Amino acid sequence: MNRLKKFMTGRYGGDQLSLALILISMVLTFIGSVTGILVISILSYLPLIWCVFRILSKNIRKRQLENYRFAMLMSPVYSALVRLIYRIRDSKTHKIYKCPQCKAKLRLPKGKGKICITCTLCKTEFVRKT
Ligand SMILES: [Zn+2]
Numbered sequence: 001m002n003r004l005k006k007f008m009t010g011r012y013g014g015d016q017l018s019l020a021l022i023l024i025s026m027v028l029t030f031i032g033s034v035t036g037i038l039v040i041s042i043l044s045y046l047p048l049i050w051c052v053f054r055i056l057s058k059n060i061r062k063r064q065l066e067n068y069r070f071a072m073l074m075s076p077v078y079s080a081l082v083r084l085i086y087r088i089r090d091s092k093t094h095k096i097y098k099c100p101q102c103k104a105k106l107r108l109p110k111g112k113g114k115i116c117i118t119c120t121l122c123k124t125e126f127v128r129k130t
Helices: 002-008 016-035 038-043 045-056 060-090
Strands: 094-098 105-109 114-118 125-129
Touching (some): 038 045
Antiparallel strands (some): 094 105
16 A cells, blocks of 8 residues: 555646546446447447546646536536536426526426416516416
8 A cells, every 4th residue: 555655646646637538438338338349348448548548647737627528527527417407406396487688597486376487697577377
């Protein structure tokens, strides 16, 4: 354990991009084995090699920049996924309405009957059954 600790001192280690590379490699390995296409199975090693290179790299600043760029690239995807999870979770208690004027999405509780809704952005009022 002490030798591994000594070996890893000054090296970058794992991060989100490394994890994504491992997942990509696993998916490619699975696809390659299911379809039987050898090229995909061979290509599945590339993300894994890149991942090991990143983990063992001593150029920490460059690896951090790569991970930052990856996080910025994945940020909209992550946000959309979180919004979708919240929307599914709230679907029993809340409903999303679109403002007829500015198309803003308004989240309202269900089961309140026919109510007058005021848009928070443009102050347009419209009546909907919740
Ligand atoms: Zn509006």
